Amino acid sequence: MAYWECPPATICCRKSKVRSLMCAGGEIGKDACKGDGGSPLACPLQSDPNRYEQVGIVNYGLGCGTTIPAVYTDVSKMRTWIDYQIRENSNAYQPQNADDGGKLRKEYFRNL
Template sequence: MIWLLTFLSCIWLIGAESPFNHRVHNERVIGGHDAQPNTWKWQVSLQYDAYDDALYYHICGGTIVESFYIMTAAHCILSMDPKLYRVVVGEYNLYKYDGSEQFIPVERIIVHPGWNGDLGKGNDIALLRLANPVYNNGYVAIANLPYPGQMLPHGFTCYITGWGLMSDGGSTPDILQVAPINVVEHSVCSQPDWWGSIALRTMVCAGGDGVISGCQGDSGGPLSCFTGGAWTVHGVVSYGPSGMCNQVSKPTVFTRVSSFQDWIYSVLQS
């Protein structure tokens, strides 16, 4: 796991490693519940082979943004060697092979050029070029993305999905978790008793009610919101508070996808 050095006392990355060999030890969204099967079709499990021994670890979530590309958080990239990663799309139960999954090697890693390892500076976004395309088997879908610069209003309800901690130091479900989570507008999230100056306009804050939040293992996953008549991915899970994940006035912070549209499309078109 990569940790933010300058803000280590108040921030930790929402990205945990868990042993994986299709059966995975991992953790989930706090305050969530089992997702309905075949619902969040753009959700990805990003997995890492730390010892190059064909045993993969679920380290982060991700989003299908094109048949050859996955979007995730830059801090999820533990090595720039693409051979150490694979993605699983169509995943639901990490302990069980359901026949819906596609296991795809990563061919190339593209980290945003503005990422410097400091979460407070933002740019926590990366794209993974796959060795083989995602194919439509009925269990996957390419995510809709927001229009450039789009910002959601305060209190707008979105959904966080992932296999992250369900409580601080808590249990390890096998099923994809989902929870409703309300957007906290920048003018609130950037107040001193919230996230202050490290909450940038290129980020989306959501939660902060002390009940629902992302947590370790959710990093890189989508913030899905029903806007413009369709489900749209507005955020990439980036960071949360140290200690307890679900702290009042310390919402989960996402990279704002609408702030990076030009970069995303430049990569996809290349």
């Protein structure tokens, strides 16, 4: 859900309608926790549930595994900036040449 649609408890600056943030989770036992900041939020692809796509980056939350969703940076809103930063700071980054389009595979999440 969009950041400004998140429950009031998770919003530090609700009136700003920060478009690069979103909420996810809010299910008991399924949420970001302390130390997870910067970790990926990945979802299975609808076309192939054995492949995952990174959609967010853990930003912050209240508690761990509660009914209050955590707040994530929406990767789709930051993609241009992310690509620019990696391109400027890495000699090897070429997203158009990635074998699997940069998608994460289910086996990476097997032990989570």
